[in-house]
Amino acid sequence: RKYTVAILGATGAVGQRLISELEKSKIPVKQIKLLASKRSAGKKLKFKNQAITVEEAQPDSFKGVDLVLSSAGGAVSQKLLPEAVKRGAVCVDNTSAFRMADDVPLIVPGVNDDQLINHHGIIANPNCSTIQMVAALYPLHVKWGIKQIVVSTYQAVSGAGKAAWAELLQQAQDRLNNQKTAAKILPTASAKKHYPLAFNLLPQIDVFEDDGYTHEEWKMIHETKKILFNDQDSKKIKVTATCVRVPVEIGHGETVYFVLQDETATTAAIKQEIVKAPGLVLQDDPENQIYPQPLLAAGKKEIFVGRIRPDQENPGAFNMWVVADNLLRGAASNTVEIAECLVRDNLVRVPKNS
Ligand code: A2P
CATH class of the missing domain: 3.30.360.10 (Dihydrodipicolinate Reductase; domain 2)
Known part of the structure; x- marks a missing residue:
């Protein structure tokens, strides 16, 4: 299976590293979408030497997306990730928006990735520290x-x-x-x-x-x-x-x-x-x-x-x-490693009851 992946906050300090970590990862990427605020819409960023146009993140940006890696601030995650899940995308979030929610696994790969099985569409990346x-x-x-x-x-x-x-x-x-x-x-x-x-x-x-x-x-x-x-x-x-x-x-x-x-x-x-x-x-x-x-x-x-x-x-x-x-181990690498665990365990799917 190949995945359509969206990076939310692609122009940010962590977002840039999400792009480079995903480039290096073994996750089979069918298509990549780079999302940010209106300010960045139209800007071009590279993914695997291909120029990709940044789009303004909106609920419908997640149509057809399998996996979202997000780092655009808590308020943006609060608003957009439930919309992404509604459209069938599994989200790995870097912000603190959902970390302490009971139905959201908070994951450090190698420590507790066995908890991923319990996800309902959103998985949280812990705080960098x-x-x-x-x-x-x-x-x-x-x-x-x-x-x-x-x-x-x-x-x-x-x-x-x-x-x-x-x-x-x-x-x-x-x-x-x-x-x-x-x-x-x-x-x-x-x-x-x-x-x-x-x-x-x-x-x-x-x-x-x-x-x-x-x-x-x-x-x-x-x-x-x-x-x-x-x-x-x-x-x-x-x-x-x-x-x-x-x-x-x-x-x-x-x-x-x-x-x-x-x-x-x-x-x-x-x-x-x-x-x-x-x-x-x-x-x-x-x-x-x-x-x-x-x-x-x-x-x-x-x-x-x-x-x-x-x-x-x-x-x-x-x-x-x-x-x-903090940008790699504390954020982008941890997020991409969570995504790799999801792919490994065949968990890139939103459970029906979510
Ligand atoms: P932009 O560059 O267009 O402002 P950082 O953590 O380094 O400050 O980066 C924050 C990231 O979140 C940037 O990619 C930024 O995009 C993005 N962002 C900020 N506000 C929004 C928003 N309302 N919708 C989508 N992305 C946003």
Whole structure:
């Protein structure tokens, strides 16, 4: 079977990578549709050396489409993906619009792709910071059980989209030219106040919840529980998060402090599990200053893990440093890998009761 695939948000930071990841994938593509806002309609983008005209995304754009890969913001997904499903398309969504819905599998391939069988037309791709953390912890969870996670993130600007990314570069340029600079988007477009990110840190990603956590932190906490425990035993694991935007272009860093149920785990054994796990790369040689860095991870699909060391005062607890390309591993590669799993399991069909 060959598939007609639509990429929604094809002109965006993630959308561009969805195109290149799909080009490299083994998914047999019959036809490709590139969809974005009205602003981009008529623009030409390449897919496998073929010039494809970008179309404005509308409900009827999904007629005849088998598979939608989407990354055009939550509001666009809310509006258009149910329309796509109505027209028989299976959607893999990068936004947070449907992630916590009971009938929507939230998938990291290699961790919980067995849940895909339960889909009703929409499958969610987790938050970029969640994906790299969960994938790095998963082999340790399988072997020793995770009791608690305390994570702090150092998130690259590209995760906020291409306009925020351009804003950071402009601010950096302005600072070097000794000029006044403007902040219009970050920390988040909908916020009342905006602050420069160049030569700064912003401890706000997404909006604030009533409890004082940001929505990004909320996502890391709840998505992690849904993925590792499918929400049934979510009380078994304690998760807390602090998310910070840093002036890095591509590549999220995370300090992950985790407490294992089984206190017999050693640093050497943890390193062995990381080395064995597909998609994880151990970069942990302090003597030779080998450790993961965003500049080294950008453009790669793997998740890089280093600085693994025990908490000397708390048995079973460890610190580690995890870095991945947020646009690839945290978004486009994960989405295309979900699509590959759907094709592999013959699940590119909307169940009748949906
Ligand atoms: P466009 O380039 O036409 O604005 P990013 O995450 O990098 O900001 O990219 C967002 C993506 O979502 C872009 O491809 C953008 O298209 C697309 N997009 C934004 N608003 C809409 C909309 N109303 N309908 C369809 N696509 C949209």
